[in-house]
Amino acid sequence: MKKEEKYTLAKWAMNHALKNGAQEVSVSISNSKNSSVEVREEKIDKLEQATQNNLTIRLFVDKKYSAHSTNRLKKEELAGFIEEAIAGTKYLAEDEFRTLPQADLYYRGGGKNLQVLDAAFNTISPEQKIALAFAPEKEILGKDERIISITSSYYDGLSERVLVTSNGFEGDTASSYYGISASVSVKSGDARPSAGWNESAIFFDKLPAEGIGTIALDKALKKIGQKKMTSGKMTMIVENRQMGRIFSPLISALSGSAIQQKSSFLIDKLNEKVVSEKLSITDDPFIPGGRGSRHFDGEGLATQKRPVFENGILKTYYIDTYYAKKLNMNPTSGSVTNLVFKTGNKDLQGLVKTVQKGILVTGFNGGNSNGTTGDFSFGIEGFLIENGEIVQPVSEMNITGNMLELWSNIGELGNDVNTNSSWLTPSVLFEGVDFSGI
Numbered sequence: 001m002k003k004e005e006k007y008t009l010a011k012w013a014m015n016h017a018l019k020n021g022a023q024e025v026s027v028s029i030s031n032s033k034n035s036s037v038e039v040r041e042e043k044i045d046k047l048e049q050a051t052q053n054n055l056t057i058r059l060f061v062d063k064k065y066s067a068h069s070t071n072r073l074k075k076e077e078l079a080g081f082i083e084e085a086i087a088g089t090k091y092l093a094e095d096e097f098r099t100l101p102q103a104d105l106y107y108r109g110g111g112k113n114l115q116v117l118d119a120a121f122n123t124i125s126p127e128q129k130i131a132l133a134f135a136p137e138k139e140i141l142g143k144d145e146r147i148i149s150i151t152s153s154y155y156d157g158l159s160e161r162v163l164v165t166s167n168g169f170e171g172d173t174a175s176s177y178y179g180i181s182a183s184v185s186v187k188s189g190d191a192r193p194s195a196g197w198n199e200s201a202i203f204f205d206k207l208p209a210e211g212i213g214t215i216a217l218d219k220a221l222k223k224i225g226q227k228k229m230t231s232g233k234m235t236m237i238v239e240n241r242q243m244g245r246i247f248s249p250l251i252s253a254l255s256g257s258a259i260q261q262k263s264s265f266l267i268d269k270l271n272e273k274v275v276s277e278k279l280s281i282t283d284d285p286f287i288p289g290g291r292g293s294r295h296f297d298g299e300g301l302a303t304q305k306r307p308v309f310e311n312g313i314l315k316t317y318y319i320d321t322y323y324a325k326k327l328n329m330n331p332t333s334g335s336v337t338n339l340v341f342k343t344g345n346k347d348l349q350g351l352v353k354t355v356q357k358g359i360l361v362t363g364f365n366g367g368n369s370n371g372t373t374g375d376f377s378f379g380i381e382g383f384l385i386e387n388g389e390i391v392q393p394v395s396e397m398n399i400t401g402n403m404l405e406l407w408s409n410i411g412e413l414g415n416d417v418n419t420n421s422s423w424l425t426p427s428v429l430f431e432g433v434d435f436s437g438i
Contacts, residue, residue: 003172006172011027027164029055042134066092099321103167117202137213146187148186153181171296226393241420242364245364256317256326280341281309281339281340294337317332319333375402414426
């Protein structure tokens with residue numbers, strides 16, 4: 001379905017709902033395409049391709065609210081679907097806080113091209129995809145006698161969406177992604193250490209075709225000889241690609257739902273210093289080619305560049321229209337875009353050289369974080385650091401503590417930003433972390 005056809009159908013669905021008893025309506029129509037090729041033992045192990053179409057309608061009826069989705073997009077079927085949805089909504093309890101956003105907060109167009117869509121997406125042939133899936137395996141096959149298995153894959157996706165509301169919003173988005181990954185396991189006595197690596201891109205011609213298998217193999221071989229270390233309080237460096245595990249509880253604590261439901265350790269902390277002054281993060285939705293770049297959010301609210309933490313001071317919450325009304329606050333947005341960290345001047349190796357004794361964390365294995373208190377416990381693996389050198393792979397250890405204490409004890413941030421994510425995290429050095437092992 002072309003974009004113009006989506007708009008026409010979305011407006012028809014909206015008007016049909018208004019004519020049948022809804023006071024406010026929001027309609028989105030989306031479609032997606034994705035494919036993946038997985039390779040194992042020099043053969044294609046899995047080949048998948050999917051195309052999906054979906055209409056979601058949000059109904060505001062007599063101070064009552066409901067949302068409904070369907071993949072049946074013919075008007076004659078949609079008419080009955082919408083009428084039944086409205087009838088069902090009338091049985092729900094009233095919720096005075098459920099409304100569409102204020103019209104003056106919508107995105108009104110005119111923004112620059114954010115470069116998040118590869119126009120060549122539909123021209124990539126199956127042969128090209130299969131060749132890229134095989135590439136990491138071919139790169140390392142037979143390179144080391146300790147290799148037990150190799151799995152490599154190619155994946156891609158395209159998503160397009162239009163959104164219209166009964167109080168005047170119209171907007172559309174489209175984005176693409178591509179990726180290649182490899183996973184390798186090796187033999188070491190009775191152990192079977194494994195590791196993986198992946199690279200992704202928005203544009204096909206930016207996707208690395210070499211090196212992914214080599215990196216995965218190197219990481220697996222470096223795990224040979226893993227063991228527990230003695231418990232104690234030590235310096236911890238978390239590798240940039242692993243930062244999401246200890247950063248996500250901090251972001252989750254900023255959500256409007258967590259604040260309103262009092263399940264956040266950052267309630268009533270706006271404009272207070274809550275973490276280290278070394279932490280400054282900006283939410284920037286306008287980065288060309290950014291993984292989270294967009295002009296408006298899921299409700300149609302115009303995005304804005306805004307500080308999240310500024311020298312350790314909390315500057316914003318992520319609040320959609322519903323929770324803004326419940327909290328009597330101004331809406332910001334219900335979700336993050338690109339999170340940009342103020343970085344230091346050392347790469348990962350440079351951070352390692354500053355550590356007398358500590359652990360470089362290269363992976364997390366289970367664990368949890370309490371959203372209300374910030375207390376956490378995570379299983380980790382990585383490498384022991386002594387006198388600025390990596391000396392021993394470690395595993396089967398845990399870190400415990402509190403999120404606010406952890407993020408208040410930042411020693412240094414690296415400059416090695418992970419560009420494979422909308423969270424542009426560098427490696428980070430934390431002081432005085434509790435490790436439990438032997």
